[in-house]
Amino acid sequence: MTPINQRRWRNFKANRRGFWSLWIFLVLFATSLAAPVLSNDNPLLIRYDGEFYFPLTNFYAETEFGGEFETQADYRDEFVIELIEEKGWMLWPPVRYSYDTINLDLPVPAPAPPSADNWLGTDDHGRDVVARLIYGFRISVLFGLIVAIVSSVIGIVAGATQGYFGGVTDLIFQRVIEVWTSVPQLYVLITIAAILEPGFFILLGIVLLFSWVRLVGLVRAEFLRGRNFEYVTAARALGVGDRTIMFKHLLPNAMVATLTFLPFILNGSIAALTSLDFLGLGLPPGSASLGELLSQGKRNIAAPWLGLSGFFTIAIMLSLLIFIGEAVRDALDPRKTFQ
Amino acid sequence: MNKHDTLLLRTEGLSTWFPIRRGLLRKTVGHVRAADGVNIKIRRGETLALVGESGCGKTTVGKTILRLVEATSGRAFYDDVDLMALEPGAFHDYRRRLQIIMQDPASSLDPRMTVRDSIGEGLRAFGMVSDDEDLTRQVAELMQLVSLDSDTMHRYPHEFSGGQRQRICIARALAPEPELIVCDEAVSALDVSIQAQILNLLERLQAERNLTYLFITHDLGVVRYFADRVAVMYLGRIVEDGPAERIFSEPRHPYTRALLASAPSIDPEHRGVEPAALGDVPSPARPPSGCHYHPRCPVRLGRCDRDVPPEVNFADGMSRCFLSEEQES
Numbered sequence: 231m232t233p234i235n236q237r238r239w240r241n242f243k244a245n246r247r248g249f250w251s252l253w254i255f256l257v258l259f260a261t262s263l264a265a266p267v268l269s270n271d272n273p274l275l276i277r278y279d280g281e282f283y284f285p286l287t288n289f290y291a292e293t294e295f296g297g298e299f300e301t302q303a304d305y306r307d308e309f310v311i312e313l314i315e316e317k318g319w320m321l322w323p324p325v326r327y328s329y330d331t332i333n334l335d336l337p338v339p340a341p342a343p344p345s346a347d348n349w350l351g352t353d354d355h356g357r358d359v360v361a362r363l364i365y366g367f368r369i370s371v372l373f374g375l376i377v378a379i380v381s382s383v384i385g386i387v388a389g390a391t392q393g394y395f396g397g398v399t400d401l402i403f404q405r406v407i408e409v410w411t412s413v414p415q416l417y418v419l420i421t422i423a424a425i426l427e428p429g430f431f432i433l434l435g436i437v438l439l440f441s442w443v444r445l446v447g448l449v450r451a452e453f454l455r456g457r458n459f460e461y462v463t464a465a466r467a468l469g470v471g472d473r474t475i476m477f478k479h480l481l482p483n484a485m486v487a488t489l490t491f492l493p494f495i496l497n498g499s500i501a502a503l504t505s506l507d508f509l510g511l512g513l514p515p516g517s518a519s520l521g522e523l524l525s526q527g528k529r530n531i532a533a534p535w536l537g538l539s540g541f542f543t544i545a546i547m548l549s550l551l552i553f554i555g556e557a558v559r560d561a562l563d564p565r566k567t568f569q
Numbered sequence: 570m571n572k573h574d575t576l577l578l579r580t581e582g583l584s585t586w587f588p589i590r591r592g593l594l595r596k597t598v599g600h601v602r603a604a605d606g607v608n609i610k611i612r613r614g615e616t617l618a619l620v621g622e623s624g625c626g627k628t629t630v631g632k633t634i635l636r637l638v639e640a641t642s643g644r645a646f647y648d649d650v651d652l653m654a655l656e657p658g659a660f661h662d663y664r665r666r667l668q669i670i671m672q673d674p675a676s677s678l679d680p681r682m683t684v685r686d687s688i689g690e691g692l693r694a695f696g697m698v699s700d701d702e703d704l705t706r707q708v709a710e711l712m713q714l715v716s717l718d719s720d721t722m723h724r725y726p727h728e729f730s731g732g733q734r735q736r737i738c739i740a741r742a743l744a745p746e747p748e749l750i751v752c753d754e755a756v757s758a759l760d761v762s763i764q765a766q767i768l769n770l771l772e773r774l775q776a777e778r779n780l781t782y783l784f785i786t787h788d789l790g791v792v793r794y795f796a797d798r799v800a801v802m803y804l805g806r807i808v809e810d811g812p813a814e815r816i817f818s819e820p821r822h823p824y825t826r827a828l829l830a831s832a833p834s835i836d837p838e839h840r841g842v843e844p845a846a847l848g849d850v851p852s853p854a855r856p857p858s859g860c861h862y863h864p865r866c867p868v869r870l871g872r873c874d875r876d877v878p879p880e881v882n883f884a885d886g887m888s889r890c891f892l893s894e895e896q897e898s
Contacts, residue, residue: 460673463632464738468694469665470694471694474694
């Protein structure tokens with residue numbers, strides 16, 4: 231690490247709240263990445279008749295365990311469980327439900343309140359809330375990360391081009407962006423949702439369509455400032471090409487601004503996905519989604535575990551990201567770096 | 570044959586005007602005539618000092634020749650090739666032969682790059698290195714050439730002193746083996762003792778590598794010590810040029826006289842002999858009519874505010890003044 235980055239890392243660590251938020255968030259995110267192992271309606275491992283079975287990756291028909299049907303064994307079925315446990319055992323994940331598993335054995339009509347079986351209850355389709363939170367967290371963060379990274383790349387390229395070349399390029403680009411940002415995002419979304427059924431990638435595309443502009447102004451300003459630096463003039467005199475100058479001399483300046491904004495863009499895109507899901511314009515029905523959980527909470531006021539667990543998950547996730555963002559901002563603050 | 574005989578660079582009416590834009594539609598309402606019909610000649614191996622007050626356009630002339638700023642009109646012949654007319658791709662070959670050393674060594678080095686990368690930048694850009702090892706070797710040679718410890722090449726600019734940084738800049742400019750180096754106030758930001766070191770270094774390099782310098786400065790002390798010939802610039806125009814000795818001993822243009830008189834002198838005989846220039850420098854956006862110098866000139870004539878004085882050529886230089894015209898005839 232260069233001395234300047236060492237100092238930044240120290241500044242980052244000095245913000246205790248942000249530092250711990252980063253660790254908590256990383257642990258949560260890593261955990262959620264392991265969602266299929268944590269929360270699944272198939273056992274992780276089966277020992278049956280002296281052999282091992284891996285239901286997570288392989289297909290086993292019920293007949294293999296001495297059942298009657300040629301279809302995939304339903305490991306939650308009492309009958310199948312009995313069959314297997316007669317000649318072996320099953321290793322289950324901590325949560326025995328996947329995000330789309332419907333608990334058909336609920337003692338009360340769905341939504342069922344928290345119990346030993348469903349730790350945070352079920353939603354109004356009888357699906358386990360914990361499982362949906364784990365998968366929902368994963369999809370939200372992944373969505374946010376992809377949006378943040380891709381829109382940063384697009385934003386940096388666009389802003390860099392504008393700022394570096396300036397003049398007419400800048401003028402035209404700026405006007406296009408002004409027009410573009412005045413397009414109401416939600417109505418475009420509703421229109422697109424009416425034509426296409428929005429899946430993960432279509433949603434990603436739609437959100438990206440509008441989120442890339444957030445960084446442009448910032449990067450443009452950095453490049454406008456930077457292109458008149460003496461060392462940039464010196465590099466031009468040395469015959470260094472435009473692209474090299476942009477990458478080597480100007481981009482590092484713009485990276486500070488970009489990195490500072492990254493957690494907030496991440497935050498914004500997660501909130502955007504959640505609100506789309508809440509409105510029913512987001513991920514297709516049935517997918518694990520925090521927004522959908524919130525809207526269920528709104529529909530089922532008598533089942534407060536829905537709204538509350540959705541709210542706390544989102545609130546904690548976004549707060550952690552904001553705290554991290556603040557620490558990153560401190561770490562990259564030139565007044566703190568160069569004092 | 571005299572070493573100063575072959576002409577290396579000659580500009581003809583080189584002009585760089587910066588538009589002044591106003592209002593919503595960015596309409597051009599006027600121009601700052603930073604360089605306005607500049608004619609200079611530099612012979613191979615000599616040092617031409619371009620002197621003048623701040624804001625007179627000396628830096629612009631230097632940057633225009635290097636095409637760091639695009640000329641509005643005029644030509645600059647380098648070995649009989651008009652640099653201003655070249656396509657950017659064709660100019661790239663000339664970039665190698667024309668280099669610049671800038672005023673502030675602190676800001677002309679990228680703080681994020683090691684000295685090795687900074688010095689090696691030009692070598693890389695002109696494809697003069699074969700691999701990393703070769704780069705290290707060449708950078709080490711260049712650092713030794715400017716009396717820097719080559720073991721420090723992996724350090725960052727902020728770890729060096731001002732004089733050392735200027736040496737780094739000189740090494741960087743020397744890297745592509747240039748013929749002409751524009752020294753844009755190259756020693757003005759340095760302490761006097763360091764100035765002398767750097768000037769000695771530049772002089773040594775000139776002798777060793779047959780370099781030609783366009784030395785842009787406002788410091789007449791440096792000029793007297795360093796320059797072979799001098800061109801005096803006022804509000805975008807060259808008002809007088811000639812051999813340094815002659816300029817200092819018998820300046821022809823009233824502005825040159827005022828400039829010399831304003832320079833501090835240790836010789837009591839020379840103090841306050843000439844009348845200094847009157848008032849402030851006018852704005853180059855609205856230069857005075859006729860001779861730009863007439864509002865401040867202590868010896869102006871009636872027609873000075875109407876007619877632009879022609880370039881009057883003498884055996885030892887040029888002067889742009891009606892009085893010189895009379896002298897000549």
